[in-house]
Amino acid sequence: xxxxxxxxxxxxxxxxxxxxxxxxxxxxxxxxxxxxxxxxxxxxxxxxxxxxxxxxxxxxxxxxxxxxxxxxxxxxxxxxxxxxxxxxxxxxxxxxxxxxxxxxxxxxxxxxxxxxxxxxxxxxxxxxxxxxxxxxxxxxxxxxxxxxxxxxxxxxxxxx
Numbered sequence: 505x506x507x508x509x510x511x512x513x514x515x516x517x518x519x520x521x522x523x524x525x526x527x528x529x530x531x532x533x534x535x536x537x538x539x540x541x542x543x544x545x546x547x548x549x550x551x552x553x554x555x556x557x558x559x560x561x562x563x564x565x566x567x568x569x570x571x572x573x574x575x576x577x578x579x580x581x582x583x584x585x586x587x588x589x590x591x592x593x594x595x596x597x598x599x600x601x602x603x604x605x606x607x608x609x610x611x612x613x614x615x616x617x618x619x620x621x622x623x624x625x626x627x628x629x630x631x632x633x634x635x636x637x638x639x640x641x642x643x644x645x646x647x648x649x650x651x652x653x654x655x656x657x658x659x660x661x662x663x664x
Contacts, residue, residue, distance in 0.1 A: 510539040512658040514651070520580035520592050520607065523551055526664045527610040534617035541654040545624035547629065548664075550575045551621050552638050563632075575660070576639075577607035608616070615641045622646050622654075630642035 511533050515526045530540045545554050553575035585591040599606065605613065615621065620643045628635070628645065635645055644650075655661045 505507075506657065506659050508659045509537060510541070510654075510658040511659040512541045512543065512651070514661065514663045515542060515544045515551070516546055517583065518547035518550050518580060519583035521582050521584075522664050523548070523577075523580055523607055524610070526662075527607065527614055529662065530608065530614050530619050531617060534614065534619050539639060540614075540617075540619040541622065541658070542619060543622045543624060543651045543654070545627045546631070549623055549627050549633060551577060552621065552631055552642050553579070554637050555579075570574055577611065580607065607610060611639070611641055613641075619641045620644070620654075622650065624648075624651070 512531075513526050513530060515523065515597065523613050525639070526542065530542055533540045555576035555578070578593065582591045582595060596606065609620075621641055622634075623633075623638055623645045625645050625647045627633075638645070
């Protein structure tokens, strides 16, 4: 049975603008009294990884992914007009001047509002991300069955 007061978001992209959109929707929904579940997979999962997480014991390909795709909220590129990081820097400056919270602050706000942050266990395995390398705000680590259960109960699901 669908819950009119529940929403599930899949964050697949690691781009700054898409992450911001996801957290704006999530915090807005939570502020409206909705139960919000955010499921982070593949590149979106890198947001939940600690910035200086070690890749000890991983093969060279997983280490290369870790090197090429930065973790944490501060190194997210824009999906369009990134211009080798200049666009993302400009976006962060505009956000600051507009008194809009940065991505790290939005993660904390979401958790304080009860938003559930789930790291995809399958993507973690593929990318070589260990549970202990996730930020403390992560609510749980789960697979597709957990996501499908949340999505099935939600009134709508968004793929970002």
